[in-house]
Amino acid sequence: MKDLFFDLDHTLWDFEKNSREALAEGYDQINLNSRGVGSIEDYIEEYERANAWCWLEYRDGRMDKAELRGRRFTLALKKWGLEHDAELGESLGSHYVETSPYKTHLVKDALEVVKEFFERGHKLVMLTNGFEEVQHIKVERCGLSPFFKSVLTSDALGVKKPNAGIFKLALELSNSSAENAVMLGDSLESDIIGAREAGWGQVYYNPLKIEHNEEVLFEVSDLISILELPLSK
Numbered sequence: 001m002k003d004l005f006f007d008l009d010h011t012l013w014d015f016e017k018n019s020r021e022a023l024a025e026g027y028d029q030i031n032l033n034s035r036g037v038g039s040i041e042d043y044i045e046e047y048e049r050a051n052a053w054c055w056l057e058y059r060d061g062r063m064d065k066a067e068l069r070g071r072r073f074t075l076a077l078k079k080w081g082l083e084h085d086a087e088l089g090e091s092l093g094s095h096y097v098e099t100s101p102y103k104t105h106l107v108k109d110a111l112e113v114v115k116e117f118f119e120r121g122h123k124l125v126m127l128t129n130g131f132e133e134v135q136h137i138k139v140e141r142c143g144l145s146p147f148f149k150s151v152l153t154s155d156a157l158g159v160k161k162p163n164a165g166i167f168k169l170a171l172e173l174s175n176s177s178a179e180n181a182v183m184l185g186d187s188l189e190s191d192i193i194g195a196r197e198a199g200w201g202q203v204y205y206n207p208l209k210i211e212h213n214e215e216v217l218f219e220v221s222d223l224i225s226i227l228e229l230p231l232s233k
């Protein structure tokens with residue numbers, strides 16, 4: 001029986017939906033409209049672009065955690081001439097980290113799939129690139145914790161997917177082995193290639209059916225199909 005290591009953001013936790021809800025609340029609460037910022041939709045679009053860029057910088061070690069929090073907001077506000085308002089960036093950053101982890105929208109069938117694997121007797125571990133304090137709140141709040149043996153974050157482990165070190169540590173901490181471990185996630189690079197290089201099995205959740213040339217063990221475009229895969233041996 002395989003040990004299943006799940007990614008959290010965009011795989012189980014509906015990151016877009018939860019994040020957009022939190023951003024819209026921040027836009028209202030901090031009254032961005034009165035400061036000349038465009039519509040909520042424009043603001044979210046700018047934020048998502050800025051955030052994606054900041055995360056790449058963070059992932060590659062060019063930006064630290066503290067800087068990432070406010071910087072993605074000041075960068076998003078550049079369009080409206082507010083990029084130098086560090087205080088505003090900080091307020092939006094704080095509102096966001098205090099709000100978004102408490103949002104509970106899950107990807108379709110996420111809970112059913114996790115529950116079913118748990119009932120079949122699989123060992124389930126969360127292996128996520130994210131902040132320790134944030135990821136634990138998400139797992140707790142959206143009702144996934146009863147099914148997971150542990151929640152391992154890159155923040156706490158000091159190494160991020162796809163680095164070999166995080167997969168090695170995850171095996172040790174979960175008392176598992178590469179032959180028996182399967183990584184399930186939406187990031188071809190971080191989850192799937194990382195796991196493949198570590199000698200693990202992989203289930204690539206690719207809801208947008210993005211084309212690629214990588215060799216992947218299993219690939220699905222919806223979570224419920226994972227239940228049909230041969231993971232019991």
Ligand SMILES: [Mg+2]
Pocket residue numbers: 007008009010011185186187
């Ligand atoms: Mg993900």
